[in-house]
Amino acid sequence: MCAQHTQDAQPCACLDGLKDPLDAGVRLRRLALLQLLAEGELTPGIQASEYAQRRERLCRALPPGSVVVLQAANPQYMAGIIPYPYRQDPDFFYLTGINQIAVAVIQTDPSPQGGTQHRYTLFVEPPNSEKARWEGERLDLEAAKTVFGAHEAYYTTQLRRRLLDALIHAPLVLHPTSSLAHSKDVAWALSEALLAPSGPSPTTPSPPSPASTSPAPAPEKGMGGGHSADAPPSAVAGAAGRQPISAVPLTAALHAMRVRKSAAEVRLMRASADASAQALRKCMAMTRPGVWERSLGVTFEYECKMKGASRLSFPPIVASGVDACTIHYLRMDKVLREGSLVLMDAGCELHGYCSDVTRTWPVNGRFSPPQRDVYEAVLDTHARCIEACKPGTSSIRSLHQLSVRLTCEALKDLRLVPQGISIEAVEARHLNTFYWHSVGHLLGLDTHDSASMGFDKPLQPGQCLTIEPGLYIPDHEPHFGALRGVGVRIEDDVVVTEQGCEVLSAAAPVAIGELEEQLRK
Numbered sequence: 001m002c003a004q005h006t007q008d009a010q011p012c013a014c015l016d017g018l019k020d021p022l023d024a025g026v027r028l029r030r031l032a033l034l035q036l037l038a039e040g041e042l043t044p045g046i047q048a049s050e051y052a053q054r055r056e057r058l059c060r061a062l063p064p065g066s067v068v069v070l071q072a073a074n075p076q077y078m079a080g081i082i083p084y085p086y087r088q089d090p091d092f093f094y095l096t097g098i099n100q101i102a103v104a105v106i107q108t109d110p111s112p113q114g115g116t117q118h119r120y121t122l123f124v125e126p127p128n129s130e131k132a133r134w135e136g137e138r139l140d141l142e143a144a145k146t147v148f149g150a151h152e153a154y155y156t157t158q159l160r161r162r163l164l165d166a167l168i169h170a171p172l173v174l175h176p177t178s179s180l181a182h183s184k185d186v187a188w189a190l191s192e193a194l195l196a197p198s199g200p201s202p203t204t205p206s207p208p209s210p211a212s213t214s215p216a217p218a219p220e221k222g223m224g225g226g227h228s229a230d231a232p233p234s235a236v237a238g239a240a241g242r243q244p245i246s247a248v249p250l251t252a253a254l255h256a257m258r259v260r261k262s263a264a265e266v267r268l269m270r271a272s273a274d275a276s277a278q279a280l281r282k283c284m285a286m287t288r289p290g291v292w293e294r295s296l297g298v299t300f301e302y303e304c305k306m307k308g309a310s311r312l313s314f315p316p317i318v319a320s321g322v323d324a325c326t327i328h329y330l331r332m333d334k335v336l337r338e339g340s341l342v343l344m345d346a347g348c349e350l351h352g353y354c355s356d357v358t359r360t361w362p363v364n365g366r367f368s369p370p371q372r373d374v375y376e377a378v379l380d381t382h383a384r385c386i387e388a389c390k391p392g393t394s395s396i397r398s399l400h401q402l403s404v405r406l407t408c409e410a411l412k413d414l415r416l417v418p419q420g421i422s423i424e425a426v427e428a429r430h431l432n433t434f435y436w437h438s439v440g441h442l443l444g445l446d447t448h449d450s451a452s453m454g455f456d457k458p459l460q461p462g463q464c465l466t467i468e469p470g471l472y473i474p475d476h477e478p479h480f481g482a483l484r485g486v487g488v489r490i491e492d493d494v495v496v497t498e499q500g501c502e503v504l505s506a507a508a509p510v511a512i513g514e515l516e517e518q519l520r521k
Contacts, residue, residue, distance in 0.1 A: 042097040042148065044308075044351045045268045051097045052120075052149055055106055058095070058257060059118040065110035066172040068250065069163070069190070071183050072101045085311060090445035091176060091254045093352055098148060100139045101125055103159060103183060105166055121166075122150040123159045159185040167193035167245070174250040194247055255450035259442060260462035265353065266495050269443070269464050272309070272350035273493040273504035276357045279303035280508045283344060284518045289363055293318040293332040296344060304348035313347035313354040313447045320363065324487030325472040327437055336363045341371055343487055347447065354447045356466050357505045358491030365519040367512060370482040374471055375512065377410035381469040382490045382510070385439060389459065389467065389494060389501040396440055396455040396465060403439040403469045404431060410471065416480060434473060440466040443493055463496045464504070 042048035058068065073089040088099050096104050102124050109117040122144040132138065144153035154162060167173055167189055175190055261269060282303045283296045297316045304312065319329035320336050324343035336342055340363050347356035360375065362368070367375060384406060385399050408426040411417045417430045442449040443464045459465070468491030475485035490510060494501040509515045 043099075045271075046097065046264050046351075048097070048147075048149055050262060050264060051095065054257065055095050055118055055120060058253060059106065059108040061253065062108050062174070063171050064108055065170055066108045066174065067166050067170040068095075068104075068106040068174045069167075069176065069186060070095060070104040070106070070250070071176050071186055072098065072103070074101075087311070088352075089176070090258075090352070090449075091250060094254065094258055094445060096122075096148060098122075098139065102139060102144075103156065103163075103186060104150075105163060107166055107170075119151050120149065121152045121154070121162070122148065123154050123156045123162075126155040126157055156183075156185065159183070160189055163189040164192055170245060173245060173247040174253060175247060177249045177251055190247065193245055252452050255452045258444055259450040259453050260460055261444065261464055261495065262462070265444070266462065266464070268351055268353040269355070269493070269495060270504045272348060272353045272355040273357065274507050275304050275307040275309055275350055276300075276347050276355040276493075277505045277508035278307070279348070280344060280346070280357060280359050281518055284359070284361055284509070284515070285521045287336065287342065287361065287363055287365075287519060289336055289338040291336045293320055293334050293336065293342070296342070297332050297346070300344070300346050301348075304350075307348075307350070309348035309350045311349050313349050313356055316346035317344065317358075318346075319343045319487070322475040322485035322487070324360065324489075325474065325485065326487075327470075327472075338364050339368065341486065341488070343489055345489065345491065352445055354443060354445065354449070355493055355505065356443060356447055356491065357493060357508055358468055358489045359508055359510065359515075360488045360490065361515050361519060366516055368482075371486055371488075372512065373414060374473065374483060374486045375488050377407075377414065378469055378471050378488045378490050379510065379512075381406040381410065382467060382492070385467045385469060386492065386494065386501060386503065389465075389496065391461050391496050391498065391500075392458050395458050396438070396442075399467065400439040400455070404435070407431065407435045407469065407471060414483065416473065416483065434471055435469070437468075437470065439469055459496045461496050461498050464493065465496075466491050466493055468492075 037044060040047045040049065042051055059066070062068070070092045071089065072092050073087060075086055076084045078084050086099070092102075092104065093099065095106070096102070098104075102122055105121045105123070107119045107121070109119070122139075124139045124141065124144055127140070128138075139148075141153040141155070144150045163186065170193075173190070173193070175186075279300045283299050286299060287296070296318045300316055301312055315330050316332070317329055318332045319326060320334055320342040321340040323329045323331075323334070324341055341360055342363055343358065343360045345356070345358040347354055349355075360378075362371060381403050385403055388394055388399060388402055404427060405423060408423045408431055411426055411430060411434060412419065412423075416434065417426050421429075438455070441447075442451070442453060443466055444450065449464070468489055470487070470489035472487040473480050473483045473485065477484065492506070492508075492510070493504040495504055509518045
């Protein structure tokens with residue numbers, strides 16, 4: 001919405017393009033939505049122009065005439081017709097900014113002049129007044145074009161014909177692989193295009209029938225054009241005796257784009273991490289013996305949502321006592337006890353961007369000497385990994401190897417392993433008893449973002465990741481003495497900069513003195 005109209009109750013020129021006959025209530029609801037956005041933004045913090053630039057950047061990397069097919073996530077249901085809160089497919093959101101059901105088709109110009117151009121088409125659900133009474137107004141054709149920047153917009157009733165028309169002569173088709181983003185019409189069009197030698201008539205496609213040689217793939221088979229995950233399109237088409245078009249999953253191309261965040265994305269990542277860090281401070285302040293683990297979990301969620309988060313990034317881990325040695329402890333069904341530690345691993349999703357922060361602190365407000373020894377060992381590893389996180393010279397793999405070496409040294413210093421053996425022997429024989437997860441992962445629109453990028457590529461400015469060493473001492477070995485059952489993990493979200501990295505979640509106390517001071521509040 002235009003900045004000068006943020007306090008104006010009357011629709012401004014921002015809504016002039018909405019020509020469909022909406023009643024005043026619908027227009028005011030749209031106005032209220034736009035009031036959440038700064039001028040030029042499509043989603044909070046991201047300009048509409050940035051979404052368009054992402055689509056253009058993807059198309060520049062593709063051969064002329066290629067087609068990209070993107071599908072929104074389907075609603076998921078907890079029981080019967082009771083839905084879970086809707087979460088958009090991150091690839092679809094990254095290129096469209098849309099948080100509703102739709103299908104996007106992006107076509108590169110087959111004969112570009114003066115740089116690659118693309119056509120962006122959106123398919124939206126047709127009007128349904130009865131559904132609107134229950135669920136509210138949906139994205140319409142005019143908004144698809146005037147708000148979300150589509151060059152063309154159609155109802156999904158036209159999807160089969162128009163998508164097949166686009167696919168049939170494309171040299172390359174990139175399609176989604178998410179099991180949560182699934183459209184029978186997209187599946188049918190991909191299947192027909194993959195199996196056709198020169199394509200059926202693009203204007204009069206026949207729907208699949210039980211006798212068809214190219215049925216729409218079942219939902220559990222994904223969107224691979226009717227072939228299984230183990231059989232490439234060429235194998236299926238070869239069996240039918242026809243020449244296929246080239247179809248590849250979209251994942252790798254988009255992960256390579258998503259892995260480096262724009263300045264606007266970094267601002268959102270910083271806000272998401274700060275919301276989580278501030279929520280952890282609140283949880284620390286309410287910690288005392290007798291408080292339920294679940295109370296910390298719901299306090300974290302409340303504080304994050306009060307700061308604008310739409311949901312948590314994942315179910316929070318609130319693990320006290322020996323349960324801190326269980327990496328993904330989700331029960332939250334115990335009472336905090338005097339003399340124990342509590343490990344809290346939680347994060348929120350703010351305008352689509354995820355945070356993931358972990359702190360460990362004493363329930364009674366002060367570390368015991370054995371707890372302090374373990375905590376300081378993990379804190380030293382954490383600090384040295386952050387110091388080593390630099391562009392071009394480090395990777396998640398190298399940071400993990402550093403954490404392994406430092407943890408092995410700590411195990412010797414804490415006398416948790418036989419004395420006199422080498423660091424290499426500690427790693428080979430003992431490390432997995434005390435530390436068995438990676439030191440970090442990429443972070444962004446997903447908690448484990450751009451997973452196909454792996455751990456070995458050098459880090460680059462704009463990449464966001466977690467750094468989370470830990471040390472978990474089993475409770476069942478008597479010879480570990482006072483250290484038995486102590487579990488510590490410290491996790492921060494960082495963004496790689498030109499010189500090193502910035503800790504995005506620095507508002508959560510990590511030094512022992514800062515922690516104990518926060519616990520006294």
